[in-house]
Amino acid sequence: MDRMVMRRRLASFLSDAKHIAFFLVSVVALGAVIFFHLSVRNQVIQLGYTLSQENSRGRQLVRERAELELERAIMKNPEEVGKQAQDRFGMHIPDKEQLVRIRNAKAKHK
DSSP: OHHHHHHHHHHHHHHHHHHHHHHHHHHHHHHHHHHHHHHHHHHHHHHHHHHHHHHHHHHHHHHHHHHHHHHHHHHHHHHHHHHHHHHHHHOOOOOGOOOOOOOOHHHHHO
C-alpha cells in the first residue's frame, strides 16, 4: 500500500509540475509578446516623430523655394538690377567724358 500512495503522490506532483511548467511557459510567452508589441510600438512612435520632422522640413523648403523664385523674378527686372548695382556696389551710369572707346579688334587684324 505504501507503494500505491507513493505512486499517487508522484503522479499528483508530476501533474502539478506539468501545470506549473505550462503556466511558466505561458507567462514567458506572454512576456515575449508584450515586449515585441512595445518594441514595435516604440518604433512606430519614433517613425512618427521622424515623419513629422521631415514634413516640417519639406514645408520649410517649399517656403524657401517660393521666396527664392520671387527674388529671382525681381532680379530679372532691369530696373531692379540697376537699383541693386547702385545700392550694393556703388555703381552709376558714367558721364560722356568717362567713356573710353575701343576699336573693333577684327578691323585691326585685316
